[in-house]
Amino acid sequence: MNAVHLPPLLNSGDKPRFSFPSSAPEPSDLQLSCCPMPIYTARKTVPSTPSDGTRTEPTYLVKVLTTSPTRHELTWQETLLPERFTTIKGPIPCHDVVGQVVAVNGEFSESPTFSIGDCVFGLIDFDRDGAAAEYTIVKESEIAQIPARPEGWEGGQKEWEEMLATVPLSALTAWQALFRYGELQEPLIPASTSNIEETTRSISKTGPDSTLIKRSINVLITGAAGGVGLLTIQLLNIARCSQVGVRVNITAICSKRHAATVKQLGADHVLTYDANAPSNQFESMFAPDTTYDLILDLVGPSLLTKLLNLYHASCSFLNPLTGKIVSIAAPLDISTPAFPSMNAKEIQNLQSRFKFFVVKPDAGQLGKIGALIAVGQIRGFVDRVFPLEQGKEAMEECERRGRKAAGKVVIRVGLSE
Numbered sequence: 034m035n036a037v038h039l040p041p042l043l044n045s046g047d048k049p050r051f052s053f054p055s056s057a058p059e060p061s062d063l064q065l066s067c068c069p070m071p072i073y074t075a076r077k078t079v080p081s082t083p084s085d086g087t088r089t090e091p092t093y094l095v096k097v098l099t100t101s102p103t104r105h106e107l108t109w110q111e112t113l114l115p116e117r118f119t120t121i122k123g124p125i126p127c128h129d130v131v132g133q134v135v136a137v138n139g140e141f142s143e144s145p146t147f148s149i150g151d152c153v154f155g156l157i158d159f160d161r162d163g164a165a166a167e168y169t170i171v172k173e174s175e176i177a178q179i180p181a182r183p184e185g186w187e188g189g190q191k192e193w194e195e196m197l198a199t200v201p202l203s204a205l206t207a208w209q210a211l212f213r214y215g216e217l218q219e220p221l222i223p224a225s226t227s228n229i230e231e232t233t234r235s236i237s238k239t240g241p242d243s244t245l246i247k248r249s250i251n252v253l254i255t256g257a258a259g260g261v262g263l264l265t266i267q268l269l270n271i272a273r274c275s276q277v278g279v280r281v282n283i284t285a286i287c288s289k290r291h292a293a294t295v296k297q298l299g300a301d302h303v304l305t306y307d308a309n310a311p312s313n314q315f316e317s318m319f320a321p322d323t324t325y326d327l328i329l330d331l332v333g334p335s336l337l338t339k340l341l342n343l344y345h346a347s348c349s350f351l352n353p354l355t356g357k358i359v360s361i362a363a364p365l366d367i368s369t370p371a372f373p374s375m376n377a378k379e380i381q382n383l384q385s386r387f388k389f390f391v392v393k394p395d396a397g398q399l400g401k402i403g404a405l406i407a408v409g410q411i412r413g414f415v416d417r418v419f420p421l422e423q424g425k426e427a428m429e430e431c432e433r434r435g436r437k438a439a440g441k442v443v444i445r446v447g448l449s450e
């Protein structure tokens with residue numbers, strides 16, 4: 034099969050050319066070649082025989098229809114695990130997958146959920162090969178059935194599969210940031226299009242009725258127009274209707290060109306900067322008395338440190354009682370030169386409110402995300418589509434486009450049958 038991957042080892046026993054964190058590859062290191070079909074060789078989690086009593090789960094060989102690269106993924110620790118480099122190939126990137134099941138390995142499992150021919154979408158764990166290849170292996174816990182197209186979807190099935198490729202990693206990251214680490218209440222999930230009206234009615238009983246509002250929560254989202262940001266805003270906009278007795282205010286930070294999109298998706302306030310100019314005017318963006326209960330850092334230290342400097346200057350920036358910061362970009366690094374000069378107690382306080390996490394595949398959450406997509410409540414955004422043969426160019430565009438367009442780069446691999 035054709036696959037896009039990092040370079041193989043020249044000789045078995047060689048050390049890989051790339052390693053985490055000091056020697057990361059560039060998108061230009063990716064190459065396309067004809068590789069053997071994938072064989073599932075799970076480490077640790079799924080044993081090769083069921084005799085040790087460990088839970089086993091079905092795995093599926095999937096013909097890839099579409100996938101999507103993520104900015105910085107070639108530099109991640111899981112990508113650069115030495116055992117992922119062999120003399121045949123290095124790691125295959127792109128962990129979002131939309132595909133069609135072509136074989137089921139349910140040997141050690143009671144009943145696989147999916148059958149040959151089913152179309153699924155999912156997030157492949159980062160320590161295995163991704164979907165920049167004609168075929169890939171997925172575990173049952175990583176996938177859900179692809180949602181049906183909602184009324185009003187203007188494209189065809191092809192565009193639908195391309196849009197869906199932008200969803201799993203970004204939406205699961207947004208979901209886990211908001212509802213797991215941010216501890217907000219999950220949105221109500223409509224079971225079908227037919228009960229969307231009922232769901233909306235029950236939502237309106239709690240959401241917009243101002244007499245029931247007992248308190249407000251202010252959420253600040255950085256990188257709001259990125260792949261994760263656009264889904265975070267949409268999910269939070271839906272979820273805030275089901276926060277009983279709580280009004281959720283959404284403030285988004287993005288560059289000027291994305292402000293209208295971000296506002297349209299549900300942000301109450303959009304704070305903008307010029308992406309081409311040094312963004313050092315944050316002080317003037319915030320009202321002096323604003324305090325945030327939850328800051329979602331989707332960009333990393335280049336922006337977060339500026340915000341923390343603000344926090345330091347005006348301690349009310351982060352709610353002193355409930356405020357927390359959830360980051361998907363980087364752990365808190367208090368050794369950076371621009372880090373605010375806090376005393377040990379302040380640093381300890383900040384560390385206790387800061388959580389960096391890496392998204393985990395979750396079929397249950399993906400099923401809920403799919404249900405919201407099927408009724409048109411959330412969607413992904415496609416920036417540009419490349420064929421598999423241009424996987425390297427797709428990854429280059431993904432790294433570049435962070436500051437250009439809203440939405441994600443997609444790779445079209447195959448067509449559904």
Ligand SMILES: NC(=O)c1ccc[n+]([C@@H]2O[C@H](COP(=O)([O-])OP(=O)(O)OC[C@H]3O[C@@H](n4cnc5c(N)ncnc54)[C@H](OP(=O)(O)O)[C@@H]3O)[C@@H](O)[C@H]2O)c1
Pocket residue numbers: 103104105106202203206255256257258259260261262286287288289291308331332335336360361362390391392393431434435436437438440441
């Ligand atoms: N921990 C996890 O589980 C996890 C999961 C997914 C992604 N990530 C990471 O989270 C980050 C965001 O992911 P994403 O998929 O949303 O990325 P993306 O689509 O490239 O979006 C990043 C956004 O950040 C903004 N930005 C601010 N400063 C930037 C800079 N110096 N360079 C480029 N963009 C900048 C850009 O918006 P403006 O142009 O409006 O400034 C852009 O829309 C990436 O670093 C990614 O690797 C982590």
